[in-house]
Amino acid sequence: MFDIKFIRDNPDAFDAGLARRGLGPRAGEILALDEEARKYTHVLNDLQERRNAASKQIGAAKAKGDEDEFNRLRADVDAIKQQMPVAEAEQKKKQDAIRDILSGIPNIPADDVPEGKDEDANVELRTWGEPNRSNSAKEHFDIGEALGQMDFETAANMSGARFVLLKGQLARLERAIANFMLDLHTGEFNYTEVAPPLLVKDDALYGTGQLPKFTEDLFKTTGDHWLIPTAEVSLTNMVREQIVAEEELPMRLTAWTPCFRSEAGSAGRDTRGMIRLHQFSKVELVSITAPDQSKDEHERMIGCAEEVLKRLELPYRTMVLSTGDMGFGAVKTYDIEVWLPGQNAFREISSVSNCGDFQARRMNARCRPKGEKQTKFVHTLNGSGLAVGRTMVAILENYQNADGSVTVPEALRPFMGGVTKIEAK
Incomplete structure (x- = not known):
């Protein structure tokens, strides 16, 4: 707004x-x-x-x-x-x-955002790690199905296309990834963990910009609620219709939740595997800041998300999105793309955006400097820290072994009960 x-x-x-x-x-x-x-x-x-x-x-x-x-x-x-x-x-x-x-009008891009019509105009800022470009690398769904722990057929029988059923060590791996991320963000990066509602009303989705423009991307219940497409909605709306003392900012929040998206307009894209599902989980990062803090907080947030991949030793690159590829509410967006050897490509695993006061105006979320009567709109930022399912995809493809097993990254072993390798049973 x-x-x-x-x-x-x-x-x-x-x-x-x-x-x-x-x-x-x-x-x-x-x-x-x-x-x-x-x-x-x-x-x-x-x-x-x-x-x-x-x-x-x-x-x-x-x-x-x-x-x-x-x-x-x-x-x-x-x-x-x-x-x-x-x-x-x-x-x-x-x-x-x-x-x-x-x-229905998207946010105005920051002056330093590269101009372009689509993703082809995105600019690479930096890379980390050495991608494995092996021609023999398998894709994650072949690895998971061979392990007998990733089941798309059973999921489709009960829920339809774009769902997955994980079991055994892969189900545990998903939980381990999320717990690792939460511990990192809360223990080292000063985020407060939140367990938010997964069902929200119209005003919450309007506040973060999903409504009215992106109705087709959402799932609505038979009542007056919507399933959240991301925990950004719940976390950002924690300051809706509120005046926060400026000295309490920045406010940093994180949550691991299921996310639900209809994937409208994605027919024919990533039809196999876990890249594009109707239900997936994500560790979300949200920051609420004073107006003069948001640019520095944006750089800080992208660093927090990148650190997850560094600890997991997964090669990635960081991009700044062009004006034609940015999300609706963003002033500026960074994407992190992780290397997937099975696809021989970098794929998005996190998108970190500074929305300025765009969402705050829709939510009427303000802050008041100490000793002043006048209020001003806060700035809001959000990003994945990271998408849990896509992180699993990256682990399966980057840590696959010739015998079909998958080595567990060292950073995740304490969360896996000491398990070092996932094998078929």
Whole structure:
């Protein structure tokens, strides 16, 4: 969501930001509606003043016993009372139209975001580790099925396509990965662990930008709730409609939760395996900061996510996304892509975004500096720290052995009860 005052004062800059997103100008349309809404504000103020003045005069006329004047003034007040709801309805109509437009417009990219139409314009910032480019490497689903611990057929029989059933040591590995990540983020990186709701209402998804634009990507219950597509929704909404003391910021939150996505528009993509499922788990990182903290916090967050892969000794590269590949609410986004030797490619395993005050305005989340009355909107950041299923995929493919077994990364062995190798039974 955007500050309408910013658009009034900087219409050309606003449209230039949209152009970088590949969108046409909207400032003229928005400001025309804004002018109409403001006209009705003036009308309402005038009607209110006239009503107040007439009400005072009614008392004076009654005191004087001037019945004609009393009746005339009463008629004026009644007429004003009839006009006010009409003006209020028209004002609300224009304001709602502005809100509807702004709700569907993505955030304006930061100046240092590379410009481009799609992922081809993304820029590699750094790499870590040496990718295994073996032509004999198997993909994770072949490894998991051969181990007898990754079952897509049984999952499909009960739930349909894009689900998986893990069992035995692979089920334990998923839990070990998540526990390792949580311990790292809470123990070394100062995040507070949260066990949040998995079902949320419309306002929560509106606040983080999934609604109304991305309804098709979500799963809705038969009641008034939605399944979360990511714990970002629950964690970020913890400050919705709140004023936080600025000295309490940054607020750093993490959670391991299931995530649910319909994968609308992904037909034909990653149809085999665990890369793109309707249900998966993720360790999410969310930071709530003061406005002047968010740029530094963004760099810190990407470092926290990268450290997970370093500890697991998984090769990766870090990209800054172009204006055409960024998410809806982001000012700037970094992606971490882990090396998958079975695919002979880097694939996304984490996306870390600074949303500026975009989500905060939708949630009305503010902070107040110590000793000041004036509040300001917080900045929000979110990222995967990491996607647990994709981390398992990377481990299976990077730690596979010629005999079909998989070596357990050293960092995970304490969480696996000392198990060093996963083998078929």
